[in-house]
Amino acid sequence: MKKKAQKSTITGTIYQAMLSFYIYVYKDNMDLKGPAFAETISDKDSNSSLQLPLSKCFLVARMRSSGEIAGPIEVGDFKSEVIGPITINEDGKIIKQDIKVLKKPVKAKILP
Secondary structure, eight states: OOOOOOOEEEEEEEESSSSOOEEEEEETTOOTTSOOSEEEEOOTTSEEEEEEOSEEEEEEEEEOTTOOSSSOOOTTOEEEOOEEEEEEOSTTOEEEOOEEEEEOOOOOOOOO
């Protein structure tokens, strides 16, 4: 009897003083500005956990000051760099991936 593949779990902590962040998962070759393959929200302690099937994926954490879950990143919103690729290739494995997020700054005006 063929063993059914288990999902692996990515866990991590967001390093920024906010209540919660959205963590978006994109499969290899997906547009990082479009809808995500999977997503989760961190808890009040900035921890997250998400079960994923075998794949190669990228993670991005975002929190829009408006509270919206989608849309362009605006001044004052928080986002991480793109993390990955992360290869999920072991059944039931737990992958630890902490994420650092930064606030999108106001563009400085250049005076004439």
